[in-house]
Amino acid sequence: METNDPGHRIYRHGVRMDAQDLTDELIAHRALLDKEQFAVLIDRYAEKLTRYLWRLGVSVREDREDLLQNAFLNAYRNLNSFDSTLSFSSWIYRVVHNEAMSFFRRKKSRPEVKLDAEGESLFFAIEDEQADASASTELRLSSEELSRALDVLSEKYREILALRFFEERSYAEISDILQMPIGTVSTMIHRAKRALRKQLGNRLP
Amino acid sequence: MTHHHSSNKRTEQPPTLSTRVLAEIEREQVVPRPRWTYVAANRALWVTAVLAIAVAALAAAATIFILANAGWQYASATHGTVFALLLAVLPSVWLVALIVFALVGYWNIRHTTHGYRYPLPLVVAGVVLLALLSGAALFAAGLGQGVEEGLGRHLPFYRPFLDQERSWWLDTSQGLLVGNIISLAPDLSSFTLRTSSGKVWRIDASDLRIADFSVLARGGLVRVVGVPRSATSTVPFHACFVFPWQIYGAFPVPIPPIAAFTASTSEIISRGARSELCRGVRPYQSLRALEPNE
Numbered sequence: 001m002e003t004n005d006p007g008h009r010i011y012r013h014g015v016r017m018d019a020q021d022l023t024d025e026l027i028a029h030r031a032l033l034d035k036e037q038f039a040v041l042i043d044r045y046a047e048k049l050t051r052y053l054w055r056l057g058v059s060v061r062e063d064r065e066d067l068l069q070n071a072f073l074n075a076y077r078n079l080n081s082f083d084s085t086l087s088f089s090s091w092i093y094r095v096v097h098n099e100a101m102s103f104f105r106r107k108k109s110r111p112e113v114k115l116d117a118e119g120e121s122l123f124f125a126i127e128d129e130q131a132d133a134s135a136s137t138e139l140r141l142s143s144e145e146l147s148r149a150l151d152v153l154s155e156k157y158r159e160i161l162a163l164r165f166f167e168e169r170s171y172a173e174i175s176d177i178l179q180m181p182i183g184t185v186s187t188m189i190h191r192a193k194r195a196l197r198k199q200l201g202n203r204l205p
Numbered sequence: 206m207t208h209h210h211s212s213n214k215r216t217e218q219p220p221t222l223s224t225r226v227l228a229e230i231e232r233e234q235v236v237p238r239p240r241w242t243y244v245a246a247n248r249a250l251w252v253t254a255v256l257a258i259a260v261a262a263l264a265a266a267a268t269i270f271i272l273a274n275a276g277w278q279y280a281s282a283t284h285g286t287v288f289a290l291l292l293a294v295l296p297s298v299w300l301v302a303l304i305v306f307a308l309v310g311y312w313n314i315r316h317t318t319h320g321y322r323y324p325l326p327l328v329v330a331g332v333v334l335l336a337l338l339s340g341a342a343l344f345a346a347g348l349g350q351g352v353e354e355g356l357g358r359h360l361p362f363y364r365p366f367l368d369q370e371r372s373w374w375l376d377t378s379q380g381l382l383v384g385n386i387i388s389l390a391p392d393l394s395s396f397t398l399r400t401s402s403g404k405v406w407r408i409d410a411s412d413l414r415i416a417d418f419s420v421l422a423r424g425g426l427v428r429v430v431g432v433p434r435s436a437t438s439t440v441p442f443h444a445c446f447v448f449p450w451q452i453y454g455a456f457p458v459p460i461p462p463i464a465a466f467t468a469s470t471s472e473i474i475s476r477g478a479r480s481e482l483c484r485g486v487r488p489y490q491s492l493r494a495l496e497p498n499e
Contacts (some may be wrong), residue, residue, distance in 0.1 A: 032237055035230055042223035072226045073235060080240040083318055179270070179321035 024088035032079055041088070042072050048167075049096050053161045056100045063103070071099040090176035093169070097159075097177055150198040157192035164189055247318050254313035258336050261306035263352050265301040265340020270349030271296045271366045273453045278461030282381065282430050283373045294371075298363055299353075302319050303340075339427045347455045367452070375400055375429050377442060382406060382429040383450060389421050394420055395440055400430070409440040417447040426450035432482050445483035 022030075024041060041093040046068065055065045075095045082091050149160050163169045163177060173191075177180045218230070229235070271294055277284065280290040310332045314320050320328075343349060354365045374383035385400035387405065393413075398406045408429060411422070419426055431444040453459075 035227065038230075039223035039227055042226055043221070046222045068222060069226055069229065073233075077225070077235055077238060078243075081238070081243045090283070117253075126359040159334055166331055175322065181322055181324040183324050 025084055028079060028082055028088050029084075031076070035076070038072075038076055038079075041092070045089075045092055049092070051164075052093065052096060052167060053100055056159070058096075058100060058103065061066055067099050067103055068096065071096045072076050073098065087173065090169075090173045092178065093163075093167070093177045095174075145200075149196055151193065152199050153195050156188065157195055160185065161190050161192050161196065243318075250313045250317045250320075254310045254317075257306045257309035257313065258332060258339070259294070261303050261310060261332070261336035261338030262343060263356065264302035264306065265337050266343035266349045267340075267353035267356065268296045268299040268303065268339055269344040270353045270454070271299070273349070273458040274366065274370070276370060279428070279430075279448070291423075294366070296366075298360060303333075303336060307336050310336075337489065344454075345456050350452065350454045371401060375402070377406075377433045380431050380433060381428065382408075382442060382444075384429075385426055386421055386424045391419075393418060396444075398427070406442055407433070407440050409443040411442065412445050412480050413447060417444070419445045420449050423449065443482055 008065050024044065027037050027040050028132070031041065038160045049068055049071070050064055053067060060068060071092075073094055078095075081086065150161065153161070158176060160178065163174045169177065172186050174185045174189075180188075215403070227408055240426045257390045258380075259488050274288060275294040277287060277290065280287040284290040284293055311328050314323070314332070343352065350367075354367070357365045373385055374381045382398065382400070384400040384406065387397040387399055389396040390410070393410055395410050396408055398408060400406065410417075413421075426449075428450050429442070429444050430446040430448070431442055434443055
């Protein structure tokens with residue numbers, strides 16, 4: 001027997017469990033019965049997704065807040081479409097990604113890649129397919145340098161690089177977020193890295 | 206007092222995202238859409254995909270029927286070259302239907318819950334292959350002609366293939382004739398044939414060989430390649446070759462002899478050649494190659 005209370009606590013067979021201890025997927029399932037549970041998921045993802053929106057190029061804070069609020073409302077409305085074979089994380093990233101793309105279409109603006117200014121520099125690993133397979137180049141770049149290089153890339157390349165290297169998503173997760181086959185994700189990352197490498201040509205050793 | 210101040214400070218904090226979202230859910234009375242709507246939508250996509258592939262399979266069956274009955278071995282007589290015949294028989298309506306419905310099938314599969322995971326070439330090749338194999342199965346079951354004629358009748362500007370082919374063979378000025386055998390003269394000098402328009406033709410059979418007579422003896426619909434004579438002649442058509450009008454509605458479909466395509470279109474006088482009259486028949490050697498050795 002399980003009951004809930006508004007403080008995100010769940011009682012299972014009389015034993016108190018914090019919702020914080022449960023998996024996202026289980027909480028998503030429970031949120032169908034108790035919307036208060038949904039707040040746990042929002043709290044878990046708000047910061048990550050705000051950062052993701054920033055990286056996608058939603059630079060105005062109010063826009064990010066509105067977008068995220070709409071995304072979570074849509075997510076709640078469509079919570080029954082959440083497929084438990086996916087991770088909740090991939091699903092919510094997909095919802096936010098789609099929301100952001102609609103936002104850019106409405107605004108008819110080309111998103112500009114933003115990187116956290118707080119880090120004075122970023123490491124970026126770019127495999128060198130021309131050289132020895134084991135060789136990968138780790139570049140220490142300033143966020144401006146990388147932002148400039150990423151801005152030149154096409155939208156699909158920037159998106160996929162952001163997910164892979166800044167959000168640190170696996171190929172399978174990116175496949176679920178962008179809704180494309182894993183093989184295509186792999187090819188696109190490869191091409192995006194090659195394009196970025198070309199942009200950063202004069203910075204490579 | 207201090208406690209009061211800190212309490213005020215707390216209430217001045219802007220509401221968190223979760224608070225705002227929950228308030229909005231409450232205010233707009235947002236409820237999750239029922240699961241069955243997603244399940245139904247997903248199933249509808251699959252059902253539409255299956256239906257689209259089924260229609261593509263029908264188109265494939267009609268295509269196979271047309272290609273099986275195009276009369277490739279007679280291309281030299283009816284169209285001059287195999288390429289010209291190919292252009293004439295190209296079942297564009299069915300090929301377009303096959304492609305369009307295969308694409309509809311692909312689109313629907315792509316939009317199912319996990320559709321995005323399947324690689325594009327795999328889905329496209331899978332859908333097309335499935336449509337072709339199902340089409341071949343329908344043809345093997347003898348449904349190709351029914352589909353081609355039955356569905357074709359409902360398409361504007363579409364003429365069933367066999368009607369079209371019959372019209373190619375009802376062109377006596379080009380030495381082509383098709384019709385049902387009515388009678389064969391006892392001395393095998395002539396035979397009569399009725400075309401689909403009801404016209405009866407008396408045909409000179411003096412140049413025919415055993416293979417031709419065996420076709421005439423079987424009766425039914427035959428195709429005749431020959432030479433038109435003057436309208437005043439008692440026998441207005443001189444037959445050089447007679448071939449059965451066979452409809453291939455299922456497998457196996459015989460493959461015509463290579464010689465039917467490779468023989469020179471220039472006439473060669475050779476052993477067993479027919480009269481001077483028949484040597485003018487387009488391409489004599491190719492047509493001879495279709496007959497069994499005498």
